[in-house]
Amino acid sequence: MDGLTYDEVGATAGEMPPGYHHVRARRVIGHGRVDFARAADALLAGEAQRRAGARVESSQTPMRVGTRVTMRLGLGRLAFRIPCLVVWAERGDTVAGFAYGTLPGHPERGEERFTLTLHPSGDVVFEIAAFSAPGRWFTRVGAPLGRAVQAWMTRRYLRALDAH
Template identity: 45%
Template sequence: MLTGVKLGHLSGKPLTYSEVGATAGPMPAGYHHLRKSAVIGRGRRRFEEAAERGMRWGMLRGAGVRVEATTDVAEVGAEVLVHLGPVAAPCRVVYVVDEPDRRGFAYGTLPGHAESGEELFLVRYDPATEDVYAEVAAFSRHATWWSRAGSPVTSLAQRLIADRYLRAL
């Protein structure tokens, strides 16, 4: 487990995967894939509110995950430590979505993370139905001996936390 990691020590560390940005489209082979979405409300106002919270790490924080970040609002290059219990997972924001009906960001894993891959946190507005969606997409594979050894548990944990992300906004 990775504990005692300092946010300031992440600068300049390379991402642990090469398929940067792949959560925006077809996800790469050789990884576990996850895509989930849920309707979280209706109307433009609800979209704006959820998008604003989401860009301030709201899906993570609302799911009960402690977040340390180099920026208050997600932006490309921001470094993030995601704390789940005693585990600190280092990540970096690799792209931001800032469109009229879609807002969010994706971050990728840095050395010391138990997994290798990328995760997207998105809020989407459908003007035709006025539905507002929270969406999560990820591709990952185990990067440590202990995440491989606990594979059934870590895979289940990823699915459960993704459900919590969707309910967080």
């Protein structure tokens, strides 16, 4: 896809590529169709990111392939601009989600996928899969801090759609 800063588009759906830091996390966030529908609406509107503390602008809602998403984290001049492009999106009866990839200017390069699944048991499971590598000089220098921030945001994302 045009403008992405990595080649392995879609790899968060399966085996993630070598040479990147990998993240896989999941959480049961609710139970039943009502919780699934509520969470899917929120997820595809960018609410996981907003509720986790990012300022989010998107070119269209709900998110779909081709949606441009720009997040900002931090305050004032210390805020990071985080541009992404949605490379996968789905809204079905039992699966909903999207994945976005990094665009030029993003502190990292890679992809992150957010998937909701309504399991036969009724559990609504929110899963996050990501692969990333430093994309700018300051993220190369501060790689351990970057991984800590990513882990902190992943936990915040997982709690953001919780029905409990």
